[in-house]
Amino acid sequence: MPMSPPVSFYYHTNKRSVSGHPLVFLHGSGRTESDSADFLAQLSLHTEAVFIRGQHSQTPGYTFVRRNDDLSLDYDEIAGDAKDLAGFLVHLTLQNPNWQKPPVLIGYSSGAIMAAAILWHYRDLIAGAVLLRPQSPSMERPAPLKGLPVLMLSGLWDERRDADASLHLEIQLEQARAKVTHVTLRTGHGEAEDGSDFSVTKRWLEETFSIR
Template structure:
């Protein structure tokens, strides 16, 4: 029997509650789906969580994207991979008809790039996206997003991103009429030591989607 797209990504779930918007977590490079479970635990939210593993092996973990040797992005491959992930999310929604509302994506680093790519590919599948330390997945802006809420959390001293990477993505999304909230945290590429990644994400989810 052919494998459906809902079987094509290894994932774990925490279906604590089917009420409201489920949260789909996309981890960073060289990491795994367990990062998403840890992130949700830090948010202390009573919500369903889906923790997806990137399907590219990298170092001792996994990634949602592969970079070129010069560290640039392969936009064509990202678009193809985003299409596969969008199919997975679509089929996952069909398998969970008790989901009251569409999911919200939360992506970190390469997971944020892939979450952003879903905004380019199939924004109708999701209610919004939180992008932590992102970078644009495309040279062109997406099609109209019609007020889709997007949170960008950039690091003031991010050593793995160009200084204008998040600002460039913000412009692309605003030109597509997304509702963008961009917060620059006093941190590098990694998690802010003061917990502001969790605080900002939790506040945005509460204010935007009434998730608590």
């Protein structure tokens, strides 16, 4: 799918040096990029990170994915928004010649849906993804992912996801030959009280990409 000139996204970065993969964070619905910065602080990782704000306003913040009135997903709009974000990721890469390797996406909730949409349509732009409380961005499975590493963290009592949402996404990714690690945490849609969102993500990033 060809990309247009990049749509501008509001973002900020921690401006740290990077010798490997930078991290790109996508926040959840009604939140802002500052929530993503808080997540990185909990990870205690020393690498460059970019915190992008969702392009759609949703009180009291923003979102990467809008829902229909019946709360279903508009897959065509998600694909179009993914195209815009992909163009911006290309722009970021060109603007940061110190990025020696492709970024790893970390998305929560609507940000996880958008990160998954990048997997579906623009997998060559990224090295992998962490999807927290995800949902599939498409009825179709993605093009071959060739072993792309993906960490999925679903909530056992997630009140915002259908019971089979995470399993459906896992099956789609595995059928596309992604290297999926799926962990179900004892929590709802929010962060696990025992800190397992952070500990599991940190360990996976260290083991998979040597990000510390």
